[in-house]
Amino acid sequence: MSRRTLWWVGALIALLLGALTVFLYLKAKPYQEEVDHGPSPSAQANPYLAAELFLRERGLMVSHAESLAVLPEIDPRRHTLLLFNDRSRMTPRQVEQVLNWTRAGGRLVFVAESLWDEQSKQSNDLLLDRVQLHQSLSKDLKDLPADVAPDRFPKLTKLYLEDEDAPAYAGFDTDFHLDDPKNLAQAWANSAKATHMMQLPYSLGSITVVTDAELWKNNIISQYDNAWLLWYLSADTDVTLIYNTEHDGLLTLLWRYFPQAIVALLALIGLWLWHVGVRHGPLQLPAPSGRRQLQEHLRASADFLLRHNGQQALLQALQQDVLRRARRRHPGFDQLNVAEQWLALSRLTRQPTRAISQALSPVPNRRISSADFCRQVAHLQTLRNTL
Structure with a gap:
């Protein structure tokens, strides 16, 4: 583009801007407006x-x-x-x-x-x-008399x-x-x-x-x-x-700006009150470690089974244990009849057949005396320990 062309383009742009300025000057009218921002x-x-x-x-x-x-x-x-x-x-x-x-x-x-x-x-x-x-x-108040002139x-x-x-x-x-x-x-x-x-x-x-x-x-x-x-x-x-001016209280301001902190504080206070709350009764001390022996655990377990399952369940469990050990020591033990099983146990344990028959006899449904129960248990333990 030649220099002459650029000069004409610049003059045209200046003319257009001048015409726009004159138009806005003639059409634009200043005015005042009050904006109410409310009380200070x-x-x-x-x-x-x-x-x-x-x-x-x-x-x-x-x-x-x-x-x-x-x-x-x-x-x-x-x-x-x-x-x-x-x-x-x-x-x-x-x-x-x-x-x-x-x-x-x-x-x-x-x-x-x-x-x-x-x-x-x-x-x-x-x-x-x-x-x-x-x-x-x-x-x-009483109404004014009718003859009084209206206010x-x-x-x-x-x-x-x-x-x-x-x-x-x-x-x-x-x-x-x-x-x-x-x-x-x-x-x-x-x-x-x-x-x-x-x-x-x-x-x-x-x-x-x-x-x-x-x-x-x-x-x-x-x-x-x-x-x-x-x-x-x-x-x-x-x-x-x-006069009194209305100010938000401290608790209101705290809740407005720090609600999470207040909730956390209340939760901590609740947990602390629960922790230090009064117990219903004295605090039970832990048992001394010297009393925790295997023999006491076994005795307590046996007492529990005796109270809840009875004598019959304990005696039957010992009899089954004796027969299970006999099967391991004597192959084909299950194919023998009862008399032959008692003879096989007599040879294995070197106990008389009478003692074996008394120990393995069916347990009666009635409750037996403590002496008979202890004697029966002793016989079964003897047979189990020798197998």
């Missing part, structure tokens, strides 16, 4: 992360913990303690510790966890019983403040109701039918009880005036938020 790992680990960030934006110092172990380190003056954790295992000592902290000037906000039991006159929430407030189900937002909780024309709205769970039988509360917030927040003074401090804290979690704190209400309860103070 920090938001998943901390359900109140948005609440903490909101309070920090308002200039408050916010920290969080998972237990009351940090309480001795917190100065109650100008400090708010938010108890949003599970308190089912809270001890009376911890309850007294929290209340003493509040008496010294702290602000306490906690969630009522149990319903009031009229029969036992208590609930399973020790802290709620100590502040003498009761929680019940809203469905158990525009019956599912929202309204907090009325002084010098404000309109209330603040919060999204509390309306299934629960707080009751103040001692008239200790100085402020409260209600929905159309029930009360969901109460505030009462407590010596130098104050206590706020709410029916739930779900309205301050990441996904719904931005709704209504939920965020503002949390700031209102903790304004001009430092804040410590105590």
Whole structure:
């Protein structure tokens, strides 16, 4: 191919690329697309992360913990303690510790966890019983009178403040109701039918009880005036938020990542328990080697045969042994009659014919005495040993 041809081919390719570029430029339009990757790992680990960030934006110092172990380190003056954790295992000592902290000037906000039991006159929430407030189900309350004007937002909780024309709205769970039988509360917030927040003074401090804290979690704190209400309860103070985060336990993590090792460990533990298990009776010591003699084995075998087969079987076995040896010593022994066999045995053993006849006579079916049995056995052994 000539140089001129190569030049034309290159120009054609460049022209095609230029035309393609112009076409894409005219047809392609840029656009923006938002991809939702879900909550960040920090938001998943901390359900109140948005609440903490909101309070920090308002200039408050916010920290969080998972237990009351940090309480001795917190100065109650100008400090708010938010108890949003599970308190089912809270001890009376911890309850007294929290209340003493509040008496010294702290602000306490906690969630009522149990319903009031009229029969036992208590609930399973020790802290709620100590502040003498009761929680019940809203469905158990009496219906409002018919002449009461209907509420525009019956599912929202309204907090009325002084010098404000309109209330603040919060999204509390309306299934629960707080009751103040001692008239200790100085402020409260209600929905159309029930009360969901109460505030009462407590010596130098104050206590706020709410029916739930779900309205301050990441996904719904931005709704209504939920965020503002949390700031209102903790304004001009430092804040410590105590709640439980759900972590997998050690056993769960071990089973998730090392199931084979756990199964092997359980098997070894089972074998060890079986090995060291208590035996039903004392451990039998092995017999000393000095007692293991051939004579004892033979005697034990003879006793066993005597018990199970009887005298007749032993005597017949000896008689057959004697006759078998006689056949080896005297050819044609089987062709002789009984008398001739006895004579042949008399010559071979040099025993009288009478002794041979007594030894080889048929064994009776009845049991014979031990003396006769021993005498019969001795005669047969004598004949067998001489053949």
